[in-house]
Amino acid sequence: MAQISVIVPVYQVEAYLPQCIDSILAQTFTDFELILVDDGSQDRSGAICDEYAGKDNRICVVHTQNRGAAAARNTGLQRASGNYIAFVDGDDRLAENMLGRMYAAILDPPCDLVVCNFLHVFSEEKNNFSPPLQNIAISGREVLAHQKNQKNYGLWTVVWNKLYKRTVLETLRFPEGKYFEDEFFSDQLYLRCASIRVIPDVLYFYRVRESSTMNTQKTRNYLDLIDAFRARIELYLEQALPVDEVYKILIFLLEPYAKCASAHLQGEDRRRLLQSREFIRKTAKILQKMDVSPMKKCSLPVIGLFPCATFRVAVKFRGLLEKYL
Template identity: 35%
Template structure:
């Protein structure tokens, strides 16, 4: 008999999009679902839409709560979930009808802890802009997962929503509250608990790219949150990841420091944030210096930035 899968959809002021998202979850060819709609204190009609659709399908449970942010809403869904597997969907995105079936079949066939699929991104009007295209049908171990997280195409792996997780991966772990890029704070911890991952080449998730999304606004806050997440990832790899991933993790960390440092404007606020970035680097410096072998050019650039705040643009 198929096992229960919990589809967790956090909802906040998404009245234009949430119905299509919920209908996509309801239309899954995999029937043994519970659909958890977490209304995170919406101030528009999102909550009413959730309640109306819940009356039409007894697999839907609506959780109304005070606004706590996306991380808090996802965590509320995890806390209520009864399924053996968890799947996250953002309320303005859509999943393909076969998404859960494909991912569930893959994890059962391979006895994997997690299934990861390709995804495509499109405009709200339905125009397809592209797809990830990087994932090929395969089975990975922990080393390959960390290589993906610290490699050039890490974006395709750090998001929470193109994955089916065994619920044990989330035992005593939750998304970090109060951060815009909560996925990037979480996924490396989850990958660290995985012994086996199965990759599914099909595009099973439609990411809707909108100008007013959380990750398209609050640019300065976003930069610091991303950088903190990359630091957390580096720390985790440094302590728990395969040793041969440390070089790529260090390179990824430095590239983000350089990018965000020079992205700041030369005004008072920009200089203040540059100071915050330098202070954040102080905690990473000793770990970077312990990575062996260390190239002389890396030793110099880390030390110059740590003690004198000097960094080259290229």
Template identity: 40%
Template sequence: MPKVSIIVPIYNVQQYLAKCIDSLLEQTLQEIEIILVDDGATDKSPEICDTYDLKDHRIKVIHKTNGGLSDARNMGIEVAQGEYIAFLDSDDWVEPNFYEYLYSLAKKEDADIAQCDYIEVYAEDIQIDFRQHIKETIHTGAEALGLLFGKEYVKTVVVWNKLYRRNLFDEIRFPKGKVHEDEFTTYKIIHKANKLVNSNLPMVYYRQREGSIMAEGFNERRLHVLEAWKEKYEYLKQEGLEELALRTEANLCSTLKGFYVQTQKSSLINKNKILEDLRSEMKRKYIKFIKNPYITDRGKITLTICLLNGYVFCKLYTAYTNSERF
């Protein structure tokens, strides 16, 4: 049985794919399986996958009809045999000792999850500076949920900088057809974990490129995060994690207002309907938002202004874009 199964969803990334796969074949941890999931790519990505399949017995290639990132990840989970599961986006790459480092952390601490940091890159010739002081912290699953708020948020919510003990996915899958799919799943996985080891060492190169999902301008699909946070709020409240539920609710309030402004500035076909839906959501939750201790007085005032006069609110929001909890 391999120690780690690495699942790589692939769709039309022919110019980046070789670097991603090569970084996996160069891993110092040899007991791995690399699951390349061709999600119905229409460029040369399928052929590249098949070529690598002939090079190394640790590579498994799955060709499937296009179903999106979540569907491809879920397919990889179904066939994974490793003690731990990892995910890597097909346009990113990792340091040669990345999986050996996380695996050793997980085994040393008997942790269900091990995660490290990452760096955003715009070119391939960048190198990580490893002279920094390495800091490793240990959290229970409940404690680790707190990392989803504040400066550790992005690092904790994404899936491609982690190892997960495989049984964490016995009952959890990524939601098909959703953007922000990690927002729908990560909190459930972390809460299920016995322990999470968190390292500050950056070992993943997170490529920033035009054409990626997250590089798109504002569009209707971005609204999926609102659904994710509403589900997260209900989950945390049901689990008795009231403080984290209230902090999630505060994030929801801030994001509703931010999306209202972005929608107002957009040229979306359903613009007026989306604006009305956002206002209706704020109106339904108005009393709860006003009572939420994690929403500042300024945040509550601007929420009220938004409901009274959306035009004035958008002008104020634009003027104070960098204001905390506007």
């Protein structure tokens, strides 16, 4: 049994997949299995997976119908046998010491999750950048307490710059059929992590493509992002996490809500939007009764009654509002 299971959901990435797989096979840490889940690709991605599997017995290939990245990752988790889990997107690549550096960090001192820094890789190299990170140890609840502010320790909702202790993921799966699945996944993940190590090393290279899923979202798909923020607000209230953080999540929810409200959705999509409208109103009322600043307390009735208008004002006066709210 390998120590680390590396899971790669593969879909329509034939141009980038060889570089991705090569970067994994070139790791200085070699005690891993590589699970390539071909999510019904129509290009040569599936064939490329099979070609690599014929050359290295550490590679397992699973071909499935197209069901999305969440289902592909879940399929990989079902096949994984390692004590630790890593996710890699099929168009990204790793530094050759990533697995070794992360494995050493998760063992000493023992922790549930290790997070590394990453580089945004654009088609024009001059635009590449990596966010600033500090070498720290924290708990999952601390992360949740600062998820939507500047002190979030660099622990974004993305899943691919992390090494997970297998036991943390035993009962945790990605919501299938949802867009923005990382948003749903991350909250439950951090609740399960008593100890997290953050290291500033840039070990993951995230390719930013105009044709990627995040950059081609249809307006109605933002209903799923609204649902993710709604679930997060409910979780924060249930777990008695900071009310100021709940307020910020509510503010973040206004953007996808405004996108959907302006799209004249119909049928089931319209019903979901109206439910979200009522959720915003009720949440604003709940927060009004809690210990928030006078400025926030005054803003909540407006948010509850006029969410779209509030978002437009927030965008126009963002700098000023961030200073006082």
